[in-house]
Amino acid sequence: MSVTETTVDGIPTLFARREDGQYAGGIVFRVGWADETLAVRGLTHLVEHLALHGVAARDVHHNGETHALHTHLYASGTAEQVVRVLNGVCAALCDLPVDRLETEKEVLRAEARGRGGAGSSMAGMRHGARGHGLSSYAELGLANVDAGLTVMWANEAFSRDNAVLWLSGESMPEGLSLTLPEGERQSLPPVTDVLGPTPAYYLDGSEDVVHVTAVVPRSCRAMLFTELLSRALFADLRQRDGLGYSASATYRVRDAEHAVVAVVADCLPERRGAAVGAVVDTLARLRWGSVPADELEEVRAAALAAVATSRTLPHTGLPARALEMLLGREPDDPAVLEDELRAVTADDVRAAAEDFHATALAQVPELGLEWAGWAAAPVSSDTAVDGTGYASLAADGPTLVVGDDGLTLRSDRGRSTVHFDRVAAMLAYADGGRSLLGEDGFHVAVEPTLLALDEDVVARIDAAVDPARVVRRPAREAASLPRPAGHSPEAAGPPAGQGAGEPLAPSSPLLRRLWRAARGR
Template identity: 40%
Template sequence: MIQHLDVDGVPTLLARTGGPMRAGLTFRVGTADEPLARSGITHLLEHLALAPIGLSDYHFNGATAPVFTTFHTQGPEQDIARFLTAVCGNLHRLPMDRLEVEKGILRTEWSSRGGSAGDAIALWRYGARDHGLSSYPEFGLSMITPDDLRYWAGRFFTRENAVLWIAGDRVPAGLRLPLPTGVRQPVPAASSALPQTPAYFLNGSRAVVLDAVVRRRTAASVFADVLERELFRSLRQEAGLSYTTTAGYDPRGDGYATLRALADAPAEKQDAVLGGFVDVLAKLRVGRIEQGDLDACVAKREDFLGTAEVDAARLPSYACNVLTGERNLTVDEHRAELKAVTVADLHQVAQEAMSTALLMAPEGHPADWAGFVEAPTRSAGTVTGTAYRERDGDGELRIGADGVSYVGPGGPLTVRYAECAVLLAWPDGARQLIGHDAISMRVEPTLFDLHPEALRFVDDRVGAGRRVDLPARSPEQIPQPQPAAAPGAAAGSAPAGPASAPAVNWSAKGTVITTAVLALLVAGLSCLCTLGAALDDVDDPAGLSILIGVGWVLAVILSVPFVNFLRRKS
């Protein structure tokens, strides 16, 4: 059983284990609590708290998730006590001399991490706030100050906002948790960037992914197991289309849970995998669920509940429930709820999952034929304001009192100042506004005839608190006007939607082709004259050498536009 204790005012959970002692200190704070303009602050604080500990002979680490941050360790009793005591002290005596070093480590960590197929889903469902921030880089790192960190630690890393869990037979001797007093922090309310569900979006990953939000309950967790079993049987065993088929159930901390399923889709089988995946969902939605599948999944869970380590294994999730105020079941209560799950309950979960479904489909394989609506990649409206034309394109940038819009091929993009999550700024004058709905507006001064005060006006309307200054770009990274301009890339883009087709400037392209043809003709004539002069035994006719020289110079001049065109395209 799990015992409830208290250590220095921190709720403490203790469960016996047959293995080495391990422990964790979990706080109710994560990336979902952060504003995008200061994203990364929780992760940075976690790193700073661990930095002074350095190398040790025992295992320890930290983890920052959307709504929880945990410091955990395993080893001898005295080492666990020393580690947890040090972490609590470091959280409120942060080693600020390590600030820039740890920022650099976090940037390296982000750039080197391997992306997973479902990384973009949170952005599409929630937008650029709360639970959607897990899809974004930690934009705010460069702007986070020591005062920001002290405020964040004082608000979230308190004894009332923490739970200690220990897998062992006692609380380690000498353990102290010197945390300040505070209040338990509620889980952030989940936003939505989807006006309608079930919805889908296209992604370049070679996988089909389902993301759904369901009410948290035992039947929903069992349904995830049944869905994985059905996907494996249908897409791998029977059709041989996929190798990896998974499904999972993750409580969100607010009475709901995320249900996610994935099937990998090789390039040559993407259409078939999407069709097979949708067929499985349709089968479950209409209630075609086998009693044998339900029995097998329940039996597997009951086997786990019968192990000697079950209480120790449940400690991390048990602690999270304590922090969010959600109910913790005893092992016997778990067994009773599992046995009570019926096929009708799973059918109900399947219908709920489909009503909130967000499907990630491979690029070029829309899912509207299956009843999914395309998730929005453009804005519903535009702002009124001063219009600035694209230098090489048909688009128009509007900067108004309420926001910024790009109007051009592919539909409008709009970010209103009141709904701007972050303003990214480069020293060369470029700006990127990201709205709460994840619509992104990129403003490149090189591509528009902007008034000198236009960008300053945008900066003032957004405000310094949501601005993030980024390092200077190399000249090669700064876009320049070109004959084939991509309007969506010039002014902005949807969250992660398909790339816009380039708009071709036929007048400029025709000029380039004409000069290239003339250059070839002149070069050809010059080459013939040069060969003729070289093979002729008599003296050059008067002026032939001059004519040849002029011809080659003219050919070089005529080829310059074509060479520049090729350099811009590369």
């Protein structure tokens, strides 16, 4: 049993035979939200929804998923059903049902509400408001997206040269007609870093959770380390200390070279500090303590069992293998993988813990982590602009400086600067409010209800910001406008990072294309 590589309608294809009578298939495209800009955040997800909408297949299990670097559309059932979905998806991608645009935007907004909007602010703290950092941001660009932009994105990114097809069944199914436009394999978006020295932490008291993420080289030792860490967190925080309900660690492939290991531990509100301390101790134990031999053998056995499954049932690994092809990584040889897993020692696990520590970023509900030797992540801009100052209408509110090159909002707690040539997105409300998000993650809100502004300030800002980065929003209701009474607004809204990042160079052809199209709107 093995995987066959072939081509269907010009699309590189993986096929694996299976004996259970079932058929399945999917198309993986090398495009995801990390390829977008904040000003059009949600565009890929929208295309995915439109591609599936036209597929009248209530009787077939099918779905779509948009990730950082890839989008996956798939189905399972009979050969005929799978073929019908895949053919329908490709037909829809070539001729998007743009009359559905506004309806699907509503669906996406509902979906976002269902899962709580944007993800954790950690990715934004590490990468800024672009590339991999965009997972921290809501799909706020949807308001901006029109039919022209959506069709352009589908043509450029959902091409046959930017896709891998996978199929499984008794034999190659008949009747596939997957007409996708010609195009090119998209290069990966740049990996940006706005964080500064690591390990680093920031405080977020809005949830009773400790998050820690780290970017580590992909390896068997890192996978086994993650499993051991996950077990240790559960044993320490929940079973021993009763600090919370869930505590675990996950290993997720980021690209060809790196994986993201993410720790999430919730806690009782009155025991937040203890949860922070316990996570630090558990991480330290993996780094410096002894690795119980029986535990290492258990996680090794589980990993080997997963490899054995992929050997005997090769179709189960097809979507992952399709993604590896798109990321430019050779598929893992099961025999090599098994040898590597068998070779992992306790010292290797400790070395993986050291890798984790070296790039770790923590979000803690209180205490901070300076006591444990971690650096404070920057929560105040390291630059400010010169220009005209505007006082707050509140006694202790932040003041705004408007310069030729950008804006600085300054308060007792720090300052937040956004340079006009580094705006990731500007929300422009019809009521006159402006909210500028910098590529480094810093945020400046220009609210006529909070600041004593001249009449022409907003017009000056509008003239200075690239129209491709502007997201037009309707006027907010009078009751929901910010008011100066009560406590003053935060100077820097999370996520925030430092200002040293590169400008968002149109470094990939896809991004260049996106900017041109957005400007021409």
